[in-house]
Amino acid sequence: MKKSKYYLILFLLFGLVISSSAHPSNTFAEENKGVEREPMSTEIRNVDGVNVLFQYGKPVPSFDTWNKEEKGRTLTSLSGKWKFKYDPENEGLEHQWFSKSHDDSSWDKQNVPGSWDLYDTEDFGSYDGSNYGEGSAFYDGYAWYRTSFKAHAKWKDQFIKLNFLGVNYRAWVYINGEEVAVHEGGHTPFSIDISEYVEPGKDNVIAVRVYRRPWYDTYTGEVQNEIRDNKEIPYKPVDYWPYAGITRDVYLEVTSPVTVSKVITKAQDNKLHVSAVIFNNGMKKETKQINIEPERKTGGSAVKEEVSLKPGEVKVVQTTIDIPKAKKWDTQDPNLYEVTASLSNRKGELEDSLTATFGMRTIDAQNGQLRLNGRQILLKGVNWHEETDKSGRSMSIAELKKELRMVLDLNANFIRNSVYNRHPYVYEFANKNGLLVMDDIDNMWLNTEQEEYQTNVYGLSRALAASMTWNQINDPSVILWGLQNESEIGTDATIYRNWIADMKEAVKLLDVQDRPVTWASSSSWDPAFDLADVIGFNEYFGYFYGKNEDLGTTLDIVHQQYPDKPILITENGTWSLYGNHGDENVAGTEEWQAANFTSHWNQIVERKDFMAGYTFWNLKDYKQRMTYNHEYNGISAMGLITFNGKGKRLVYDRFKEAENPLE
Template identity: 50%
Template sequence: MTDRTHPSEQRPPTPGRPSRRAVVTGLGAAGCLALPAWPDRAWAAAGTTATASGGPVLDTHPDTEPSGTHVRSVGGTNVVFQYGAVLPDFDGWRTHEPTREYLSLAKRWRFRFDPRNRGLDQGWESPHLDDSAWGLIDVPAAWDLLDTPGFATETATFGTGTAFTDGYAWYRTTVDVPGSWRARHVRLAFLAAGYSAEVWLDGTHLGKHEGANSPFALPAAKALRPGTRQTIAVRVFRRASHADYTDATPQPVTDDYEIPYKPVDYWPYAGLTRSAWIEAVPKVAIAKLLTAGAKGRLEARAVVENHGTTAFNGYLTLDPGHGSGEGPIAVPARIAAGSVGVVSVSVPVPGAPRWSPGSPHTLTARATLTASRPHGPRVDTLSTVYGMRDVSVAGAQLRLNDKPVFLKGVNWHEETAVHGRAMTRAEYDAELGHIPALGANFIRNCVYNRHPYVYDWADEHGVMVMDDIDTMWLNTAQEKLQTSSYGLARAQALTMAWNQHNHPSVILWGLHNESEIDGDGAPVYRAWLADLKAAVHAVDLTTRPVTWASNTSNDPAFDIADVIGFNEYFGYFYGKDTDLGPALDAVHAKYPAKPILITENGTWSQAGHHGPSTTEGTEEWQAARFADHWTQVAERSDFVAGYTYWVLKDYKERAGYNQDYNGLSLMGMLTFAEERPKLVYEAFRKAANPRGR
């Protein structure tokens, strides 16, 4: 995505005076918040434990999730912090700001498996280690695909190859750090590491991250030596799904602290699976630019960090972008040394076009820090893409720009047969290109955050998104642990809302998938969901609706949801196809003011297997089951806000079933490797959206 701002379109503000066209708030030193302290040795590695039988290795955990993720109010704006700093913008994977310097880590690294965790004792993080005999791996890549013949085929033997190599593995590389970085704030950014990762720079431990699908950035100041060659070491961990994958009755491996805590039915790809880079920003820099555009007004919050030793007294200029109908606006910015401040700007943009599926107009806002005066020396810049749109719930309807919408959608997993979760841009384009081809207007990012490119793509193509976090199949004990002490679920909710905040395509926040209520655990479940909802709403300036994919239409917390979401498999796992309509009517009768979203429904078929629509497993049967459910939903579009098919494409899983198909779930509209359409693909394409779009 490119910056569309054209210099000839800009109208400079009056020097030294804020524009009268904007409501502005510039925080002085009194309104700043000191940067949080961070331990000299952040969450030092403490070793691992193994099962009593000497089985699979489990990672150890601190008392709370290791990134220290939390939210603090800075002058009335809630700001997310990790590792003692603001959780920064992650557009550096594609956009290089002119005031910043970048070193890509997308290259070939030294690599070695360490399944029994001997590396720490042997100093594998040390810059003096001779790693010349190690193997090689690309970053990004999934180590599952290093050596697993037949990974994508239905007939290969399940349980062999690097796809089943668990425990620890180490990555090592060197970088030449520019001498000019002595005057910079430097951070190492990773878009994903599955499942968890610890990072060292020249043997100094920078921190640990947990969660396979969320980006993180580690400040490097305590270990950085500008003008030298330095060694980066990363130790990645993946828990085994089962003690023995080839056992007739495989025993699951669990860890109450991890999310998910047990095997789930998607593939837990391991390694540095997305882009990574080093970013050097000025000591005074814009860490994050939050935008909210609706009803002819742009609300912007520039979160500014001062890692220097002197106060910053200057200006922040906000350009709402070419096509907004407004020019740049300058406001004072005063940030105390070692502090975080927020500069707020509210700009009327009545001429800016709205974002919608039919007209996906996006704009590019740019914030620029200057010293002393609006046209003084440029200190830092940060741009972001946003859209003018409003999402609301009213009268049992989900509304976009005050008009009811019906979500014709699909679930999808982020993987290909060739690269696993380390997909290329061309693979994303091919995969996501099926969404408009199917006449769909909605995707659910089931059950984890996606690569940033996915949200950019959805913005540009007018596809609405429900974003999810990794909270799948938790039970009451894990829900209580996450809420009362560990806080990883809350951290994932906060970072989801913070990272995807500006994307107009993201219209729903998803809080969990099919988590359980054990016995009398409803109060725990409700408290957990209330905590997650409060987390996303704490940082979302637009207060998007919240939902989740319940495993029941009788969820005891539906009153907390803004949109009622549940997965239904009537006629497949239970009941009859015709039970769906009465179930929807019952939910609506109980919650008449809330729209309902079918977050999953589908069946399976083996590609090429044809026969009567009453014979399970045929392509005809899969297509007929979809048609039955779609009809019942479409007839109730006055209170059902949408239907999300499970799933776009056959997918890989290690949950302990489908081994006869090499771990392939055959519930997709497309086959896994060839991406060949089944009959249900055409049936879905022909299904008319009851609201005509």
Template identity: 50%
Template sequence: MNPPIHPTRRTVVTALAVASTVALPAWPGTAHAADNTVDSPVLDPHPATEPSGTHVRDVGGTNVVFQYGAVLPAFDGWRTHEPTREYLSLDKRWRFRFDPGNKGLGEGWQSPRFDDTSWGRIDVPSAWDLLGTPGFASETAPFGKGTAFTDGYAWYRTTVDIPGSWRARHVRIAFLAAGYSAEVWLDGTYLGKHEGANSPFALPAAKALRPGARQTIAVRVFRRASYTDYTASSPQPVTDDHEIPYKPVDYWPYAGLTRSVWVEAVPPVTVAKLLVSGADGRLEARAVVENHGSSDFEGFLTLDPGPGSRARPTVVEARIAARSAGVVRVSVPVPRAPRWSPAAPHTHTARATLTAAKPGGPRVDTLSTRYGVRDLSVADAQLRLNGKALFLKGLNWHEETGAHGRAMTPGEYDRELGHIKAVGANFIRNCVYNRHPYVYDWADEHGVLVMDDIDTMWLNTAQEKLQTERYGLARALALTMAWNQHNHPSVILWGLQNESEIDPEGAPVYRAWLADMKAAVKAVDLTARPVTWASNTSNDPAFDLADVIGFNEYFGYFYGKDADLGPTLDAVHAKYPGKPILITENGTWSEAGTHGPSTTQGTEEWQAACFTAHWDQVAARSAFVAGFTYWVLKDYKQRAGYNQDHNGISVMGLLTFAEERPKLVHEAFRKAANPRP
């Protein structure tokens, strides 16, 4: 039996000749609205294609991701400060004002001369949802009140003293996240716009930079309303075909500058990104070097694989033409390096050092990255790590707390992620957006496997077609996911979409959309990680494109009976006998503290019994089922038009939302034995 389809919960590589360097692309100073768009307080206008200009270029045989006319750089500046670079943190109190009438741009709120002394204050990072919403974490507080329901535009302003020594530096402003979209000005000069609430971006600042002066940074953030009236008996959704997601979804769309922001100054010849792959006893590295200067660079690059690798540094020549980006390739044997695995999560730190003139000469720039040596493969319907078949005992989870929303503190991450280890899970699915870099580092260090996801949830055929053929935001999100998380050994699966529409007449559109995103991640991933997605059906017409078949199932809850899962898995395996199967979601709900028969919906007993019934059917088929991912770790906030009587809290978790109190299903999950320990 196949579950019904229902809403629950062009080539990517630019055709360029292979060369050792490519010229840095020009970047327009302004984005122009597409035809037939309407600028209003509700919907934000869009350019003809997604505003960051994300694309891939072949640079000497390595595919490199560009945004805003520059290589998409590493974002380790939030925690790791390279000795050759300078950093100015902007994590502090900013001036802040909502702009419900969308008048700020016309009144010059981006100008350094604008007087913002009457504005309020807000912490960066934070979500403006928590700025003024009493009872946000409470199940009994009234729904639809406070800044959690303030949508449209809001402005952030701050000043920064730019050192005079930065005159010869390449300077960028880095944001780990801005929800949903953000436009940035430096002293009134427009730097660019970013779209996508959960992916980092960096804007080159050269055209507006005044070293030795105090400069004003202004950011206009936009969030689309989910509904025209959140408390109406039949709320009317607000949609935008260009946005991802384009309509209300059942997780909370936190708004504002929700993660760290900083200004970073790097040398004019700089290692923008270090891609590494540790497998088969070798460390393969690609150092992506930008030369922003007017002279060609000739020097050397030293790659140190780190003391724990038991291998020696390797030196190679590095030649980068002026105003170009190049890739320096290094291969280092690491046969004695300890491998990374969940049982023994050995990580190493590789460092690339550029020197001028000769090896050991003047240091120009450095960039380090963490990595792990491990072999990942798919064969004979199994997902294998270091040659051993895996079974993923997994949890979906949302990145939020009642106190800080999506702007979580390190302590909150440690507590939330600690729950995952406490119940014996070895796998998390980052449903349905990229997480803070802290999460991937934590997973590397704690041996927890990761399926990374992007925001492509609940698209319909029209949006799939728009994204593939014209707008390109889905492709950009897929590219940046694979580029940003590339070096993390814990990341073993790329997720492409969640429960998007598969119209029988639109199946070719759906397949083309998935193929486009798959090509994107495959283009930049040196490790060839498997690709999957969370389909809303076990009869997906594109499963032949997946490396691992993934689908969400809610037998016995939304449709069918619990016992239907086993025969469904057998049918999928019979159709695709060589592909592993992953249950990307399954779960039910319970009212915490509500007890009764295991056959009564809403009781903790029913929720636990449903989990056990599904787990047992999956575990019995571990020869071809790679894992089971429960929905969800903790009750979570959403404003999708239901659960209003719980203040928008969905009660499907192992734990409650605010108190994080375990329900009976928590113990049932903990006791579930992994068939491949």
């Protein structure tokens, strides 16, 4: 197994550095001249003293409704067979493939959600790389999806939202031939108001144009030149597979014009603080009664009040409710509760409602410790990628459940969602099973020019950070916000620090629970660590540089510099070929991989007084498109288990048996 080239790291005495090349600055400037900000127009507005996330000029709604129909609402799943066609010549716009009347009878039928990489790629999950570079997994550029739905006649004058849980990488959405929105970012849900484009009582056509950038000019040639886009995140090839298409669920949600967009919760000390975001998407002033009611087993009582909104107005209704019977949410006792905000007219008729799930817990980082409900915890966790050999990044609920149960079987208490947001089910599972989560976004391997561009011009890094926080704001399992992975620090750290600070500000503005912020630094001497609540860095001592035992020395030095900040190893691991047994001193054997893990874990445990924890790379072997491991079909064998999830390496049992001294 070849070593991953991105880990060709220069080890220094107190840390490590990754450098990345960039286009010449004049080319960069020319490419981005006159570019506006990211297409969602993401912004944080203060409404009635509460910070609310807006995209496309409207408050971002809750996506927790992806699989449940709230009272007063109509939910229509659009998952299933869609018409699909590749557009290698980018002729779809010219020939109006988005038109309602376009004849798509000759198009293929494909599953949505689905990753087009799996549409026609033989042996995608095989370790045999003889066919690497062939099939739909290597199709880049444009492709189109089309479907139709019958709009009920009673939808007239209703608020109709079209919600996507994930489209990679860029999407243009059309309703009945009209472009309604553009979205960028492959792993972030988005919602589009299509009310004015829908024809009630008739068949309506949705067309989605999807684009994935090619990562190389060839996938099979001896020389492969990177293809970059300075506006995208990530802007160059990175160490995971960029599954393309409408990769997650799509659904319609129809509500009354005045709706509850979001319910924000903070539950501590048997008090529930609720902020209900109310939006009038109608054309006239409306007065409604709002009822905020925690479920009965909390011991809390409902709060009612009247709210009036002008057309297009957003208001936030806030209240604090005693919940004397609520029990704490914890890893061993993950108590979950619900609170519902409902709207009624003056006749008392219910018109809309939205339920939020919450857990009563605290999380903080102070005095060198990460604390859950006031007690120190040590994270024993794994990184993982949301993919399977059968479904790509469009995993079924059964597939997600199987892998997350494997994490529990490992006696792990923590997952890092490297390096992007997950399907909503992942957070639901973690909430119910007491599994702690570090959520993450797509900021991987940005260089200094990118960081400056994102901070001062395009704003996609900040938009991703804000969306992550807003969408997962109520999940008690989410205890850490991750901002970036192994991005360039540069000779002048000012740009890097400004980029980090900009994202952290967005997170802190939105997160009423004030969770700790961290990131997976490429360096143990990151010059922005003073901005972190928890110090996080990736390390590969004994593999790519130094010796295993160098980790302890490095941790001691970092702790001396930042004695009040707990330290989290966000990545560490090695590789082995499944079934290759031998001497633990020989690279590539399962024994070597297991021994390396044991050495690192023991050094963490020895320093448990100031460690937040350790995260193994990786739960499972994973696919990537970079220029190494072609002979293994692009699969990196750094997992506890094989890519198909069936083969457990020796390190699986070694990890499972490793005792957590704080549990």
